[in-house]
Amino acid sequence: MKKLPNFLLIAALVAVLAAGLAACGGGGSSSGKPTTSEGGGAGAEGKEGGTLKGAYTSFPDYMDPQISYTAEGWTAMRPVYIPLLTYKHAEGEEGAEIIPGLAKELPKITNGDKTYTMFLRKGLKYSNGEEIKAGDFKYAVERCFLTNSGGSPFYTDIAGAEQFAKTKKGGISGIKVNESTGEIVINLMKPQGTFPNTLALMFVAPIPQKTPAEDQSAHPIPASGPYYLTKSEPGRGWEYERNPYWAKDNGKQLTEIPSGHVDKIEIEVLRNQSTQVNDVESGKLNWIFDPPPTDRYTEVKEKFEGTQFRPEPTISTYYFWMNETVEPFSNQKVREAVNYAVDPAALERIYTGQIKGTQQILPPGMPGYEKFELFPHNVKKAKELIAESGIKDKEVTVWTDSESPNNDAGTYYQGLLNEIGLKAELKILNPDNYFTVIGNRSTPNLDTGFSDWFEDFPHPNDFFDILLNGESIQNTNNQNFSQTNVPELNKKIDKLAEEQLGPQQEKEYAELDKEFMEHAAWAPYGTRTLSLFVSSNINLETAIWNPTFETELTSLEFKE
Amino acid sequence: MPPESENPGTEAPIPIGTGALDADLGIGPDGAGVVEAAPGEAGPGGGPWAVAWRRLRRNKVALFSLAVFLLIVICCLLAPVWANQVAHTGPNTTHTLEKLHVGGEVREVVEPSGKAIGPQWFEAGGKFFLGADGHLGRDEMVRLLYGGRSSLFIGIVAALITTILAVTFALLAGYYGGWPDTIISRAMDVIWAFPVVLLGISLGIVLAVGGLVIGPIHLKSSSLWIPTLIIGVVYTPYMARPLRGEILALREKEFIEAAIAQGASGFRIMFVELLPNLLSTIIVFFTLNIANNMLLEAVLSYLGAGVQPPSSSWGTMISEGFQALYSQPILTIIPGTAILLTVLSVNVFGDGLRDALDPKSKVRFEARAGTAAEMDNPI
Numbered sequence: 001m002k003k004l005p006n007f008l009l010i011a012a013l014v015a016v017l018a019a020g021l022a023a024c025g026g027g028g029s030s031s032g033k034p035t036t037s038e039g040g041g042a043g044a045e046g047k048e049g050g051t052l053k054g055a056y057t058s059f060p061d062y063m064d065p066q067i068s069y070t071a072e073g074w075t076a077m078r079p080v081y082i083p084l085l086t087y088k089h090a091e092g093e094e095g096a097e098i099i100p101g102l103a104k105e106l107p108k109i110t111n112g113d114k115t116y117t118m119f120l121r122k123g124l125k126y127s128n129g130e131e132i133k134a135g136d137f138k139y140a141v142e143r144c145f146l147t148n149s150g151g152s153p154f155y156t157d158i159a160g161a162e163q164f165a166k167t168k169k170g171g172i173s174g175i176k177v178n179e180s181t182g183e184i185v186i187n188l189m190k191p192q193g194t195f196p197n198t199l200a201l202m203f204v205a206p207i208p209q210k211t212p213a214e215d216q217s218a219h220p221i222p223a224s225g226p227y228y229l230t231k232s233e234p235g236r237g238w239e240y241e242r243n244p245y246w247a248k249d250n251g252k253q254l255t256e257i258p259s260g261h262v263d264k265i266e267i268e269v270l271r272n273q274s275t276q277v278n279d280v281e282s283g284k285l286n287w288i289f290d291p292p293p294t295d296r297y298t299e300v301k302e303k304f305e306g307t308q309f310r311p312e313p314t315i316s317t318y319y320f321w322m323n324e325t326v327e328p329f330s331n332q333k334v335r336e337a338v339n340y341a342v343d344p345a346a347l348e349r350i351y352t353g354q355i356k357g358t359q360q361i362l363p364p365g366m367p368g369y370e371k372f373e374l375f376p377h378n379v380k381k382a383k384e385l386i387a388e389s390g391i392k393d394k395e396v397t398v399w400t401d402s403e404s405p406n407n408d409a410g411t412y413y414q415g416l417l418n419e420i421g422l423k424a425e426l427k428i429l430n431p432d433n434y435f436t437v438i439g440n441r442s443t444p445n446l447d448t449g450f451s452d453w454f455e456d457f458p459h460p461n462d463f464f465d466i467l468l469n470g471e472s473i474q475n476t477n478n479q480n481f482s483q484t485n486v487p488e489l490n491k492k493i494d495k496l497a498e499e500q501l502g503p504q505q506e507k508e509y510a511e512l513d514k515e516f517m518e519h520a521a522w523a524p525y526g527t528r529t530l531s532l533f534v535s536s537n538i539n540l541e542t543a544i545w546n547p548t549f550e551t552e553l554t555s556l557e558f559k560e
Numbered sequence: 561m562p563p564e565s566e567n568p569g570t571e572a573p574i575p576i577g578t579g580a581l582d583a584d585l586g587i588g589p590d591g592a593g594v595v596e597a598a599p600g601e602a603g604p605g606g607g608p609w610a611v612a613w614r615r616l617r618r619n620k621v622a623l624f625s626l627a628v629f630l631l632i633v634i635c636c637l638l639a640p641v642w643a644n645q646v647a648h649t650g651p652n653t654t655h656t657l658e659k660l661h662v663g664g665e666v667r668e669v670v671e672p673s674g675k676a677i678g679p680q681w682f683e684a685g686g687k688f689f690l691g692a693d694g695h696l697g698r699d700e701m702v703r704l705l706y707g708g709r710s711s712l713f714i715g716i717v718a719a720l721i722t723t724i725l726a727v728t729f730a731l732l733a734g735y736y737g738g739w740p741d742t743i744i745s746r747a748m749d750v751i752w753a754f755p756v757v758l759l760g761i762s763l764g765i766v767l768a769v770g771g772l773v774i775g776p777i778h779l780k781s782s783s784l785w786i787p788t789l790i791i792g793v794v795y796t797p798y799m800a801r802p803l804r805g806e807i808l809a810l811r812e813k814e815f816i817e818a819a820i821a822q823g824a825s826g827f828r829i830m831f832v833e834l835l836p837n838l839l840s841t842i843i844v845f846f847t848l849n850i851a852n853n854m855l856l857e858a859v860l861s862y863l864g865a866g867v868q869p870p871s872s873s874w875g876t877m878i879s880e881g882f883q884a885l886y887s888q889p890i891l892t893i894i895p896g897t898a899i900l901l902t903v904l905s906v907n908v909f910g911d912g913l914r915d916a917l918d919p920k921s922k923v924r925f926e927a928r929a930g931t932a933a934e935m936d937n938p939i
Contacts, residue, residue, distance in 0.1 A: 274885075274886055293883075293886075294674055294695070294883070295674075295883060295884045295885065295886045295887050295888075296886055296887065297673075297674070298673035298674065298675070299887070343657070345657060346654075346656045346657050349656050349657065349670055349672060349674065349695065350656060350674070350695040350696065351674075351695075352672075352673055352674030352695065353672060353673070353674070402864055404883045405674075405695055407869065408694070408695045408696050411652075411654070411696060411869055411870045412654055412656065412696060414870060415652060415653070415654050415870070425780065425781075425782050426782070426868065426869055426870055427768070427769065427781060427868075428864065428868065428869055429769070430765075430864070437769070443769075444770065
């Protein structure tokens with residue numbers, strides 16, 4: 001997942017636009033003042049040029065393609081760094097389609113699904129004029145390990161990667177490149193069905209080999225995409241301009257990747273989300289990354305839906321994890337009781353309609369999703385199960401973060417556990433370190449709590465392998481918060497992980513989903529709806545929301 | 561009734577007596593620090609306490625403030641009565657999906673948009689008197705009363721802790737001097753070096769995760785004692801330093817020399833001779849400290865380092881209300897007003913008390929934002 005739940009959480013979004021304020025330099029005839037929302041009719045024609053002004057509530061974790069692992073970072077860098085493979089710049093299922101990026105075509109998979117062969121396109125250049133080489137890809141993978149990136153585990157199946165991760169020397173032997181032909185051959189230790197998806201992640205976007213193996217958030221790395229970063233000031237904001245080599249070189253070959261409409265993009269960090277909303281309404285900002293605060297969500301939705309605002313479903317699951325290794329949650333009846341007690345309808349209201357209730361691991365939109373409901377809300381049944389379990393008044397600690405409304409969800413959950421017969425204490429942590437604390441198994445009283453997961457890529461393995469496979473449990477940076485470890489289900493996950501996703505695999509993933517819920521590993525309660533909110537002079541009709549990268553900045557354009 | 565002062569603007573010295581109560585008003589046996597009284601105050605039957613009481617009684621604003629404070633305390637103490645007999649709900653009970661029947665009309669406690677029901681006063685029989693508190697639909701009035709209990713508990717108990725620690729350290733450092741003074745004073749300096757809020761937040765956050773374990777004592781992170789102890793400790797130097805200064809001056813007085821000459825022990829000198837001389841200052845400090853403690857509690861709770869949810873305090877209520885500041889500002893205004901009234905009443909009363917006990921003293925307790933406590937005229 002673009003992990004970091006706290007960031008993820010936020011990921012809402014949008015598309016923008018800028019009133020072609022004269023200052024924007026963009027072309028043309030813009031009046032210098034945004035038009036009213038009524039002024040922008042559906043299907044309004046867009047225009048090229050201008051400066052798009054946007055805002056984030058917080059600076060991304062990193063502005064470095066190999067290190068960033070948040071929705072904020074991925075959205076920001078999507079128009080800047082292009083991997084060998086990439087996801088189509090489209091919405092819904094179409095946006096989950098993998099297409100060639102810097103590679104000429106999709107990889108040829110041989111040797112029992114263990115060897116991937118691709119060719120880098122010829123004549124590509126970075127924004128500094130330097131030629132893009134096949135070795136740059138290899139360096140990008142190695143740099144993931146050199147920087148201890150959170151994304152490096154995706155690539156440990158490459159031959160020699162684990163050794164390189166330990167020694168940080170000698171390169172990764174499983175990646176062979178031929179600079180003259182642009183050939184790239186990747187050898188895996190074992191088949192990995194998700195490998196094409198991981199090749200399309202930002203982590204392995206080629207960068208110049210002279211880039212230092214340390215965070216470059218304040219020193220933008222030359223771009224391969226349609227825009228390059230002209231400035232990046234951590235904590236304050238960043239700016240883009242068109243990549244001068246895109247139109248003459250890269251763009252001619254990468255025709256499936258949009259060139260973007262505006263000439264410049266300026267993003268500032270604006271902590272107050274209500275101010276962000278005000279600024280979009282007034283036209284001072286054209287787009288905001290985060291959704292309107294819960295306090296104003298309904299107001300914005302009612303006022304601007306269809307003209308400047310669009311709810312956007314995400315591939316995500318919000319859930320309460322229960323630590324299966326300690327009492328009382330080691331008892332399946334207690335876990336089932338919790339599932340019966342949790343009321344997704346109440347949580348929908350707590351999240352002001354920004355989640356849609358669900359009670360399963362896989363969210364709608366994910367391959368393999370088949371709707372079922374094993375635990376219809378029934379507090380009486382929950383109490384009976386607790387009584388049957390023989391556990392009464394057991395003290396448990398409920399963990400959540402202080403971000404609204406996750407804090408309210410935690411409070412609701414604590415009250416619910418008390419209601420069914422447990423003695424729950426609530427711990428609310430700062431979202432900046434929440435997942436670090438609950439991901440450290442030595443933290444005391446890790447009994448149960450809130451978490452969420454947004455897809456890294458549209459493959460069900462992304463939910464099961466990291467979050468529920470017993471083999472993925474780690475002492476620190478653990479993501480299997482429930483510490484679920486069911487050997488037979490682990491085997492199924494491992495088997496499916498080696499297979500390319502097809503109808504049969506999707507069916508098996510759907511069965512796996514049900515089996516985990518029969519085991520009551522979690523108490524899932526919803527899938528998140530984020531949103532796109534733009535100023536009145538931005539063309540909402542053409543703005544694209546990608547299921548993985550959220551707002552496609554290249555799709556934002558000013559109205560005529 | 562004491563005779564009315566013929567000339568309230570002038571104050572005459574109180575005759576010096578013997579014993580501890582004389583010292584209560586900062587009066588040494590040598591007459592140093594004589595507190596002046598209004599004419600007629602010091603009748604034959606009027607001891608220093610009676611004099612102080614007469615002065616206080618004349619200060620109608622201070623007495624009104626005391627009445628307001630006591631009213632707030634009584635209301636908060638009656639929180640369970642309101643919760644059980646009127647609102648029929650607890651401070652942490654959620655009503656997210658419930659509906660309220662008001663005069664034949666059905667209202668949702670929390671609308672699908674997440675907006676909570678506003679004040680119902682007595683339309684629903686006292687339920688949701690001040691409305692609900694946001695997405696969870698908890699009764700705002702019930703939380704306000706229970707939150708007041710927490711805030712008052714912390715304010716008063718932390719002031720007691722501060723007083724006990726500060727008096728003890730000040731007596732040891734001021735009377736013995738030498739290395740005990742050096743150690744205690746430097747330790748106080750270390751605490752003083754940190755801005756109060758910053759120190760409070762740091763301690764609060766650390767203890768909010770693991771609680772506090774000292775030997776057999778284990779305080780859960782949700783315990784009210786944690787913010788109470790934190791606040792009590794961080795304010796100690798602001799009271800201990802001026803008290804120490806006062807003791808340094810007092811110990812040079814003849815009555816202390818006389819006690820030493822008579823073979824009195826250090827313990828006796830500190831607690832029988834010196835302490836009574838500090839009493840008026842301590843009382844004033846204690847009162848003003850309550851107000852400061854309540855403000856610090858509100859700040860710490862607002863920042864998540866004080867009272868831990870779902871327990872309520874006025875600080876946590878402001879924090880929770882802040883999330884809905886745009887759509888429901890009343891959720892912030894209500895606890896904010898409660899803090900304002902309480903702190904104002906305590907401060908005004910504290911000032912009145914100071915004027916009554918020691919009209920010449922200029923004790924000021926201004927510890928907020930790292931400003932040092934100040935004793936303009938220690939003796």
